[in-house]
Amino acid sequence: MPSRKLMIQIHLVIAALFLPLMLMMPLTGTLYIWGFKGSDEKVEAFRASGPVPEGKEEQEAFFRQKFKDAGVDYDFEYIRGRGSDYTFRPVTKLYYTASASGEEIVFTKVDPSLLLRMIELHKGHGPTLMRWYESIFGVSLILVTLSGLWLAFTVPTYRKTTLISFAIGAAVIAVCLI
Numbered sequence: 001m002p003s004r005k006l007m008i009q010i011h012l013v014i015a016a017l018f019l020p021l022m023l024m025m026p027l028t029g030t031l032y033i034w035g036f037k038g039s040d041e042k043v044e045a046f047r048a049s050g051p052v053p054e055g056k057e058e059q060e061a062f063f064r065q066k067f068k069d070a071g072v073d074y075d076f077e078y079i080r081g082r083g084s085d086y087t088f089r090p091v092t093k094l095y096y097t098a099s100a101s102g103e104e105i106v107f108t109k110v111d112p113s114l115l116l117r118m119i120e121l122h123k124g125h126g127p128t129l130m131r132w133y134e135s136i137f138g139v140s141l142i143l144v145t146l147s148g149l150w151l152a153f154t155v156p157t158y159r160k161t162t163l164i165s166f167a168i169g170a171a172v173i174a175v176c177l178i
Helices: 004-033 056-069 114-122 128-153 156-177
Strands: 040-049 078-082 085-089 095-101 104-112
Touching (some): 004 114, 004 128, 056 104
Antiparallel strands (some): 040 104
């Protein structure tokens, strides 16, 4: 078993590295639950024609060409399509959507507020780098929690409090699942 000093060091480094995300996630989640969901400004950017291809690679090439043809310097990582509506992600900065109707495609420029950008990061709709950071955060949060639990158990006076707190938290989840 690693020494207590090493466990504290690992716990502190991981916790500090992910502290900004640990603060942002409950903040945006709570605000969202309370009805504060942010806002965005939408403006029609341009129109184009042509049927949207079916395949992902073909769609990506098709839409990149439409942006280029319209003189819009815009790069996206991937497309989220629902029926004839398309969102060019990430949506944590100024982004575009497209809506196809027959042969006409309407492109809309969307500028999300800071709160909406943070909520979209929370949902995993950010750039690939952020999605990796959030994935590593998820694993690290488990490690930080387990190391904190282990450290609490190494101090005899904290054992009972830790067990009671853990049991209450587990009971709340169990009740909500029933």
